[in-house]
Amino acid sequence: MENTTLPYAKRTLSNGLDVIVHEDRHVPIVAVNVWYHVGSKNERPGMTGFAHLFEHLMFEGSAHHNTGFFPPIQRAGGLLNGSTNTDRTNYWEVVPTSAIDLALWMESDRMGYLLPAVTPERFETQRDVVLNERRQNYENRPYGFALMAIVAALFPEQHPYNWPTIGSVDDLRAMRLEDVQAFFRTYYHPSNASLTLAGDIETDRAFDLAERYFGDLPGGSRPEPVRASAELRHEVRLLLEDRVEMPRLYMAWLSPAMYAEGDAEMDLVGDLLANGKTSRLYRTLVYERRVALDVSAYQSSRELGGFFLLVATAAPGQSLAEIEPLIGIELQALIESGPSESEMERARAQIEAHFIYRLQTVGGFGGKSDQLNAYNVMRADPGFFDKDLARYRDATAETVRETARRILGFDRRVLLSVVPRGQQHLALPGAESVLVS
Amino acid sequence: MTRADRSRLPDIGPDPPFTFPRIARHRLANGLQVRTVEHHTMPVVTLIVQVDAGAVADPLGREGLAAISADMLDEGTGDLSAIDVSDAFARIGAEYDVDVGPDVTSFALTALSRFAERGASLLADILLRPSLRQTDFDRLRQLRLDRLRQLKDSPPAVAERAFLRLMYGDHAYGHLPIGNATALGGLALEDVAAFHAERFKPSRATAVIAGPLAHDDLRRLAEGAFGGWEETSPSLQGHPAGDVEPMASQTRLAVIAREAAPQSELRIGHLSAHRNSPDYAALLVMNAVLGGQFVSRINLKLREEKGYTYGARSGFDWRRGIAPFSLQASVHTAATADAIADCYAELDGIRGERPPSDSEMALAKASLTRGYPRGFETAHQVARAVAQLVLYGLPDTYFEEFVPHVSAIQSDDVVRVAERYLDPARTVTLVVGDYQAVGPSLGPLGLGEPQVLAADA
Numbered sequence: 009m010e011n012t013t014l015p016y017a018k019r020t021l022s023n024g025l026d027v028i029v030h031e032d033r034h035v036p037i038v039a040v041n042v043w044y045h046v047g048s049k050n051e052r053p054g055m056t057g058f059a060h061l062f063e064h065l066m067f068e069g070s071a072h073h074n075t076g077f078f079p080p081i082q083r084a085g086g087l088l089n090g091s092t093n094t095d096r097t098n099y100w101e102v103v104p105t106s107a108i109d110l111a112l113w114m115e116s117d118r119m120g121y122l123l124p125a126v127t128p129e130r131f132e133t134q135r136d137v138v139l140n141e142r143r144q145n146y147e148n149r150p151y152g153f154a155l156m157a158i159v160a161a162l163f164p165e166q167h168p169y170n171w172p173t174i175g176s177v178d179d180l181r182a183m184r185l186e187d188v189q190a191f192f193r194t195y196y197h198p199s200n201a202s203l204t205l206a207g208d209i210e211t212d213r214a215f216d217l218a219e220r221y222f223g224d225l226p227g228g229s230r231p232e233p234v235r236a237s238a239e240l241r242h243e244v245r246l247l248l249e250d251r252v253e254m255p256r257l258y259m260a261w262l263s264p265a266m267y268a269e270g271d272a273e274m275d276l277v278g279d280l281l282a283n284g285k286t287s288r289l290y291r292t293l294v295y296e297r298r299v300a301l302d303v304s305a306y307q308s309s310r311e312l313g314g315f316f317l318l319v320a321t322a323a324p325g326q327s328l329a330e331i332e333p334l335i336g337i338e339l340q341a342l343i344e345s346g347p348s349e350s351e352m353e354r355a356r357a358q359i360e361a362h363f364i365y366r367l368q369t370v371g372g373f374g375g376k377s378d379q380l381n382a383y384n385v386m387r388a389d390p391g392f393f394d395k396d397l398a399r400y401r402d403a404t405a406e407t408v409r410e411t412a413r414r415i416l417g418f419d420r421r422v423l424l425s426v427v428p429r430g431q432q433h434l435a436l437p438g439a440e441s442v443l444v445s
Numbered sequence: 446m447t448r449a450d451r452s453r454l455p456d457i458g459p460d461p462p463f464t465f466p467r468i469a470r471h472r473l474a475n476g477l478q479v480r481t482v483e484h485h486t487m488p489v490v491t492l493i494v495q496v497d498a499g500a501v502a503d504p505l506g507r508e509g510l511a512a513i514s515a516d517m518l519d520e521g522t523g524d525l526s527a528i529d530v531s532d533a534f535a536r537i538g539a540e541y542d543v544d545v546g547p548d549v550t551s552f553a554l555t556a557l558s559r560f561a562e563r564g565a566s567l568l569a570d571i572l573l574r575p576s577l578r579q580t581d582f583d584r585l586r587q588l589r590l591d592r593l594r595q596l597k598d599s600p601p602a603v604a605e606r607a608f609l610r611l612m613y614g615d616h617a618y619g620h621l622p623i624g625n626a627t628a629l630g631g632l633a634l635e636d637v638a639a640f641h642a643e644r645f646k647p648s649r650a651t652a653v654i655a656g657p658l659a660h661d662d663l664r665r666l667a668e669g670a671f672g673g674w675e676e677t678s679p680s681l682q683g684h685p686a687g688d689v690e691p692m693a694s695q696t697r698l699a700v701i702a703r704e705a706a707p708q709s710e711l712r713i714g715h716l717s718a719h720r721n722s723p724d725y726a727a728l729l730v731m732n733a734v735l736g737g738q739f740v741s742r743i744n745l746k747l748r749e750e751k752g753y754t755y756g757a758r759s760g761f762d763w764r765r766g767i768a769p770f771s772l773q774a775s776v777h778t779a780a781t782a783d784a785i786a787d788c789y790a791e792l793d794g795i796r797g798e799r800p801p802s803d804s805e806m807a808l809a810k811a812s813l814t815r816g817y818p819r820g821f822e823t824a825h826q827v828a829r830a831v832a833q834l835v836l837y838g839l840p841d842t843y844f845e846e847f848v849p850h851v852s853a854i855q856s857d858d859v860v861r862v863a864e865r866y867l868d869p870a871r872t873v874t875l876v877v878g879d880y881q882a883v884g885p886s887l888g889p890l891g892l893g894e895p896q897v898l899a900a901d902a
Contacts, residue, residue, distance in 0.1 A: 085815020
């Protein structure tokens with residue numbers, strides 16, 4: 009087996025900022041990656057979508073560079089982006105080694121001095137941009153509302169996974185500039201952040217630069233962890249009409265949190281059920297019986313608790329009521345007999361290879377810098393890479409079977425039928441119409 | 446410890462040296478061209494086999510043949526079924542990916558080095574000796590017909606398909622690789638077998654391999670897998686379809702109605718330039734200024750100034766023949782006509798009304814040149830980049846020459862190529878959106894009566 013590992017060095021500055029460095033001198037580029045431990049899970053009903061709208065403002069300027077963040081980085085030949093999910097918000101640049109000072113200057117300036125640059129005009133424009141992001145990625149996209157309906161049914165109203173990170177239109181329209189200031193003070197400071205530098209840079213120099221640019225920012229206090237729990241005690245059947253040609257069935261279960269016991273097993277369950285032509289559901293539904301056009305299944309691992317999602321699109325002329333029991337048979341077989349040794353070997357080979365493929369890029373979403381920050385923020389251990397891989401190596405046919413049995417109960421799941429408008433009869437029987445907008 | 450000086454942005458240091466990959470050329474005894482690149486980072490090898498079998502090879506009335514043929518190859522070989530093939534790749538953790546482009550189809554395999562030989566041999570099995578069984582064909586054709594139906598609901602897919610058609614009409618470039626329902630419905634397994642026999646030959650393919658091995662070892666890898674590939678019949682040396690000049694479009698404005706759509710999906714452009722044009726570097730810089738990156742005129746105007754869209758961009762859809770240039774955005778329905786007018790204003794602007802400023806030029810060029818080495822991080826990126834050189838017949842020295850070529854471009858060059866290659870009078874605007882809502886606002890744009898198209902026209 010190849011030497012799969014992700015070496016690093018870590019220090020914590022006196023203001024609480026974690027700094028992680030990974031050297032990779034193959035290409036003269038450095039990835040700068042910052043995670044703030046804040047996401048839509050830190051929102052409340054009435055302010056949904058705020059964490060993400062805030063992320064947009066982070067690109068519009070800071071006190072000492074009071075204009076857009078893209079021009080200086082692009083002029084240096086760098087890439088930059090950011091993203092928000094339920095649990096964290098990340099920002100990154102990938103720059104030529106010659107522009108590392110620039111990237112750190114800018115990241116530190118917005119970490120320390122954002123607010124003077126947030127003007128009402130910038131706020132209004134980014135609100136419009138986000139409303140358009142929502143239209144493009146959800147409202148004007150086939151099946152775009154499905155996941156919103158599912159999380160709303162899986163998680164209770166006060167649970168922050170109950171709403172999508174993009175937020176509701178009403179909440180986005182209601183947001184005020186004053187909310188930005190409070191949010192920044194609570195969540196955007198060194199002790200709620202983690203900085204990783206990966207690439208063509210010497211470790212000592214990286215720590216020196218981190219100290220120079222971030223060392224004098226005030227620390228702030230770490231926000232209280234969000235606590236919330238969810239439990240589903242029965243089966244929920246929902247129906248959504250959409251501008252689509254083919255009905256689609258979604259099945260969702262509450263599942264283990266990220267890195268919790270059973271999380272890796274549920275990843276493997278997703279692979280066994282629906283990853284590739286060899287998977288059980290693809291083979292049955294798409295290849296042999298041809299009742300479905302596609303099928304997918306995955307464990308959505310999150311900090312406060314996960315969910316497992318299974319999706320199948322019906323072939324023309326097939327009703328969801330015919331497909332659902334076929335899926336049920338495969339789930340039952342997995343729960344009763346577990347995967348075969350041969351299936352486990354195949355799944356492990358794929359996972360081990362993918363752990364190595366993940367080590368090929370230093371920056372961007374999913375690159376090494378992003379992974380080190382994920383491990384640091386979620387596990388307080390940037391060295392978790394090896395332990396992460398071990399979770400999958402240690403999974404056995406029996407632990408997979410047992411986890412599937414524990415999680416995939418037929419009597420505590422959400423079944424959502426998305427059907428073409430006016431064709432409610434294609435939904436599963438007993439499904440209740442939901443309105444999502 | 447010196448603290449950061451926040452009175453100004455830090456300077457950027459001198460550009461770090463970077464050695465672009467050296468490409469070695471080999472020709473196997475059967476005529477197969479092989480390109481190898483030593484890429485010593487991770488124990489990962491990428492092998493790409495690029496075949497002259499892109500969508501342009503679809504005969505008129507058989508649109509979709511190249512794509513379904515490519516799709517059929519991993520449906521079985523020898524004793525292996527489609528499931529077995531997928532299983533064999535999965536057991537070595539290999540990634541198999543097919544890309545059907547306008548001109549070529551490329552089959553890419555990425556595997557851990559220790560499985561490279563096994564992966565290459567599997568790839569050769571499916572490309573050279575596919576089973577081509579009737580039941581697999583029936584299933585795949587049906588899946589593709591159903592996929593075509595689904596695409597009608599996706600505004601970007603509807604726009605992409607209609608725009609190609611508006612650009613090229615009946616020309617062989619005028620359709621997406623997936624084809625259309627009538628043509629796909631009329632295809633038979635025999636068509637696939639004939640297409641495979643005619644197109645999949647060493648003389649019409651190139652293998653590109655990048656990985657942590659010496660050139661000779663990489664060549665041996667290709668030889669071991671593809672050395673036995675026989676040139677069955679001489680290739681027809683006809684006139685490549687991509688060389689035929691398409692007719693200019695007569696339409697200026699087209700609409701595909703999508704009732705109550707919250708946004709309008711826009712495509713604004715026309716046939717413009719060839720990839721191997723001597724003006725390529727100037728066109729790249731022009732595009733970077735106009736809409737090729739976040740900091741570009743179109744995106745700053747439509748997103749950052751007006752908030753009409755999540756993002757607007759422009760670009761060339763390169764191919765061997767003449768390529769379209771287009772502006773693209775998905776804009777709020779109420780902003781549709783205004784956004785279109787802004788796009789036209791930007792076309793006029795870069796053609797001379799508002800030449801690129803020194804700062805725009807500096808940003809566009811630096812972003813293209815200083816960012817260039819970033820694209821050579823993984824074996825897959827390197828192999829793809831080399832495959833592009835093969836596709837367009839570019840020299841092996843291309844990577845080293847890129848930066849000096851782009852750096853030499855001046856503002857005058859950008860205006861000159863914009864005048865020459867962008868023509869508002871020939872520009873076609875396509876709107877996929879709520880026709881009832883936007884229809885009345887389109888008249889004042891002066892683009893004439895819209896041609897109303899069906900989503901699957």
